[in-house]
Amino acid sequence: MAVINGPRFSTKAESAALVKSGAQLISMTQYPEPMLAAELNMHFAALAFITDADTGHDGSEPVTAELVLGRLAAAQPRILAVLSDAVRTVSAGLGGAEPADDGGTWRMVPMPPGAVATVMEPPALSSRPSPPGTGRTAP
Structure with a gap:
């Protein structure tokens, strides 16, 4: 995974360089939260929803905010179901313990x-x- 600074979409050149370096997933939301949580001794799980194939990668359509927001809106029921299940599972696993030190x-x-x-x-x-x-x- 490669993480880019957001909120912005990568250029075709940036995408090509990241793919060439081995990135299979490009994200602007998977960092710095895990590192900050680790510094606070907090348990952390990252859930990601892939919205696009990145700018011009494999001949795909250009990425726009409208495209991403439309796909998120269409997937909202699935995203909420996964999030709800994750919260229930983690809560049950804590067994009354605090979620952070x-x-x-x-x-x-x-x-x-x-x-x-x-x-x-x-x-x-x-x-x-x-x-x-x-x-x-x-x-």
């Missing part, structure tokens, strides 16, 4: 050490040691 959140919060404990936690919890490498009080 919130320790990752504390590494990303732009607050001075101790501020979270002072503002958000009861005093009894503020004496807990900091998670390794965070410099912050554990939630």
